[in-house]
Amino acid sequence: MKKKQRKVRLIRTAIQLGFFIFYPALFSTAFAGVKSIFQALAAHQPITWNSFLDVTGVLLVITILFGRHFCGYACAFGSLGDAMYELTLFIRQKIFHKKGRHGYPEKVVRALQKVKYILLAFLLLSILTGWYAKLQGMSPWDVFSMLTAGKLPNASYKIGIVLLILILIGMCTQERFFCQFLCPMGAVFAMMPILPTALFHRNRGKCPAKCGLCKKRCPAHLEIDGDTPLSGECICCHACEVTCPRKNIQIGPVKDRETEKK
């Protein structure tokens, strides 16, 4: 069991590292596509297809067909969050000898998950009202993309730098802190109609009465059960699938025959 967990984690880290090096800007390009729609609306111009929307469109279609694997495996900012959290875990284990994965209680996580929708609405409204120009230099994503391009942000990005540092600290306190609570693109992804065949399903009939290991391990503390109001929050990290001691969790609906056999 442990061996399989380690193997899955290794594969995931390798994919994340590859995307981090070669495509560190995908997530902000995708959001630039969403922004371009609202900029056209604000300027009273027809919405035209552009190269940003190419990226946004492809990612949204992939998400609808295969779930949020982009968030779990390809997004550079998500990978950064994983790196910060794993680093904190390592330090906690080695120096403070604390075991287990730390994080916020479920209720807090649920409440904070709503914040990203408010942030998305605020950003899009600010574009519509023309406020957005005043937010120049405040985006932590701009600072991050400058750093990945090997460029040092100048003094006009003071607020952006401070926000990025705050986010980095937050990333240490909860797994996928930014993706779950703040990411405006994550909010868009979470609202997409992901095909039920691409969602994680649990064969409840085979679960022992008081297990809940999958829910405890899930970074978003989701009740894994196919299509639920919260299933959009799943970033397809596959942690539940690997954690389950009975291999009860899989992508796609559980076949009825399997349940009957038990």
Add this chain to the structure above:
Amino acid sequence: MKYQSFCMRVLCLLLILAAVIGYNSMQKKDTQDQVTRELTQVEKRVDALEEQQKEILAALEEAAQNQENANAQAETGAKENTSKEDAADSEATDASENFYKDGSYTGSAQGFGGAIEVQVTLKDDEITDIQVTSASGEDSTYLSQAQSVISSIISAQSTDVDTVSGATFSSTGIINAVIDALGKAENE
């Protein structure tokens, strides 16, 4: 219902898509209306101008006839002399009055992830063409967005144009590279 959330989300997505398409078709209708309105205005002005032109032409014809009478009295040799002088004069002024030299000039400036190099083609003080020759540090998505600044530079015949929102660094780099190239093309 089995896939309640999924169905709700599909419905929302379709509504959003319908809203976008509806908005676009409304915009199209608006611009068409505006174009027809402008066309009728232009037509009215053309009519008025044509009438004016007719009047002016009539006046000119009269003046030309007067001049012809005067020219007939002048000698042919003297005429040739003056025309030659005129030609020489105009050539000299052409070369010195142009602010920029004709030809292609390259310029470079800092973009997002490195230098952007452009080639600016000038003819009679007019920017006729701008090509991005190298931009290795630029993300291709952002660069192709930023290229739209080129058409605004050419149509404005000025580098004092707005940057492309969403691709600020790349478009600023292109503008600065064009400024650099124009600096090289200046007549001393």
